[in-house]
Amino acid sequence: MASNSPVSASSATYRKVVNRVAKELHEPPHHSRYPSDDFDRGASLIDAKAKTRALQWYKRGIRRGFIEACDALLDGQLELKGKTLLCPPEVVISIRVKLKGSPWKKHSVKFSAEDLEFK
Structure with a gap:
């Protein structure tokens, strides 16, 4: 061939x-x-x-x-009272993300108490 x-x-x-x-x-x-x-x-x-x-x-x-x-x-963002864990209505978590070929970038992720399964 x-x-x-x-x-x-x-x-x-x-x-x-x-x-x-x-x-x-x-x-x-x-x-x-x-x-x-x-x-x-x-x-x-x-x-x-x-x-x-x-x-x-x-x-x-x-x-x-x-x-x-x-x-x-x-x-103190979360509080333990007795056997109950208390959470504020909104929780903000700051993260850093680096994707392939990109620089590190800061991001904030917001969750409601319900998102985190608090009542």
């Missing part, structure tokens, strides 16, 4: 895609005799990586929420 045939070009494209997917997933690329199978193998890694990343962010969110709740108790 000539190196300038459509099949060769397609195989080369598959290999480039496999290399790029592997690079983004921080995995070594896998190249076999069948580039389309290599692509399928790389694509199957995306779902596993996405689940792992989602769980990592979920864990970070839980940690952040716990720290914010403890800080709110310590600074």
Whole structure:
């Protein structure tokens, strides 16, 4: 098969895609005799990586929420009276967000007591 045939070009494209997917997933690329199978193998890694990343962010969110709740108790924003936790009508939480390729930005998130399941 000539190196300038459509099949060769397609195989080369598959290999480039496999290399790029592997690079983004921080995995070594896998190249076999069948580039389309290599692509399928790389694509199957995306779902596993996405689940792992989602769980990592979920864990970070839980940690952040716990720290914010403890800080709110310590600074008096939330108050414990007996076995009842009291909350003001509105709670404002300041956060910093950094998306890929962007600088850190400050944001404030407002919640009502009802949003936080207080009565």
